[in-house]
Amino acid sequence: MQSPVTVSPVWRRPVSPIVCRFADDAVDLVVVGAGYQGLSTAFHAARAGLSVQVIEAGDIGAGASGVNGGQVIPGLKQDPETLISLFGEAAGQKLTRFAAKTADTVFDLIAREGLDVDHMRCGWIQAAHTETAMQAAMQRNRQWRAQGADVALLNPAEIALLTGAEGYRGGFLDRRAGVVNPLALVHELARIATEAGAGLVTHDPVTELVRDGTVWRVVTASGRMLRAKKVLVATNAYSGRLVPKLAQSLVWLHSFQIATEPLPAEFDLVLPSGQAVSDSRRILVYYRRSPDGRLVLGGRGPMRQPRSEEDWAHLERALHRVYPMLSGVRISHRWFGRVAMTSDHLPHLHEPEPGLVIAAGCQGRGIGLMVSLGEPLARYLAGGDPSVLPLPITPIHAIPLHPFRRLGVAAHVAWYRLLDGLER
Known part of the structure; x- marks a missing residue:
């Protein structure tokens, strides 16, 4: 996961040890993967009375749930009108209502369960760097306002005041959004899931899933074998060969991040109100202030x-483009992780065989989306009623020429980066 040039992210801090243990050899539910989705589902399922075992291949938070940007953004990549056109009026509105509340779900969970997670809910800004991007922001604002969301359009003066950055034509402000310490959140989800009764074991990859009559036989690398009525595979960008075609249905990318040293008081104009920001470039950058005053x-x-360290140089150039005044500020931390995308930029739900359930695809909305999916997934796994799910269950479709995806993605990234540079 990490190379010798990375260092611990600024938001890594000592966490309370999680008691890792196996539940009984026969359980109602095995969850493969201890990220946001897996642990949220395990928590809700255990609270509902199911016997649950979570099995994680590595450390808690070693995947995308621990190394993401910490932005809790409601909605999906597509706006309400697109979702309705894709899914139809009823299903599209249902998905829109679910997506609208994902940030509420995260922050309500933190408050209700008393999670020890640094967080701030001051909103998210999608910053427009061209007039075309500003027109898209206007459409997004119009559609979400029609849904009753607390959103607003920002003019150049307003976005300059809120970000302290240079060069934006305006933007879209979603006041429902916020930021969290992502690693703390996944550890706290592990804590409340185990306190609710779920078993949890780390460093023991699941190597085999076999349908055996009406139950699933789950085998791990250590030789442990469990029998489960239902299995949730919550591996996303770290999906391997466990489920046929699953990895081939996803495109994984590396998300790189940097953090400055704590900014002196003279730079208090940088994100003074605490909003998170994503820009509108094809190869976007996203940034926020950490609780100890760094720019991440x-x-x-x-x-x-x-x-x-040169592999992070493009982020340093982006930082200095957005905030030229920070050119002399030292970069103190660098890290990276893997994230999953789908070809249509939508999350997908699958059940390739009875009792084997999969949710995959985050597209930059992973914290709110995957934490929020936990409750409906737990209800579906307990009762089998698909109407409780926000998305329809669909077959797994491998992406054509998937073995060449890395070359294709690298070429697209290089081309988009060139186009972005020409638009400055």
Whole structure:
């Protein structure tokens, strides 16, 4: 996961140890993967009385749930009118209502369960760097206002005041959004899931899933074998060969991030009100202030493992483009992780065989989306009623020429980066 040039992210801090244990050899539900989706589902399922075992291949938070940008953004990549056109009026409105409340779900859970997670709910800004992007922001604002969302359109003066950044034509402000410490959140989800009764074991990858009559036989690398009525595979960008075609239905990317040293008081104009920001470029960057005053900025990185600090240089250039006054500020931390995307930029639900359920695809909305999916997934796994799910269950479709995806993605990234540079 990490290379010798990365260091611990600024939001890594000592966390309470999680008691890792196996539940009984026969359980109602096995959850493969201890990220936001898996742990949220395990928590809700255990609270509902199911016997649950979570099995994680590595450390808690070693995947995307621990190394993401910490932005809790409601909605999906597509806006309400697009969702309705894709799914039809009833299903599209149902998905829109679910997506509208994903940030509420996260922050309500933190408050209700007393989670020890640094968080701030001051909103999210999608910053428009061209007039075309500003027109898109106007459409997004119009559609979400029609849904009753607390959103607003920002003019150049307003976005300059809220971000302290240079060069934006305006933007879209979603006051429902916020930021969290992502690693703390996944650890706290592990804590409340185990306190609710779920078993949890780490560093023991699931190597085999076999349908055996009416139950599933789950085998791990250590040789442990469990029998489960239902299985949730919550591996997303870290999906391997466990479920046929699953990995081939996803495109994974590396998300690289940097953090500055704590900014001196003279730079208090940088995000003074605490909003998170994503820009409108094809290869976007996103940034926020950390609780100790650093600027944390992320974006796409090389498809290979990083080899040196130069692999983060594009983010330093982006930082200095947005905030030229920070050119002398030291970059103190660099890290990266893997995230999953789908070809249509929508989350997908699958059940390739009875009792084997999969949810995949985040597209930059992973915290709100995957935490929020936990409750309906738990209800579906307990009762089998698909009407409780916000999305229809669809077959797994492998992406054509998937083995060449890394070359294709790398070429697209390079081309889009060139186009973005020409628009400055």
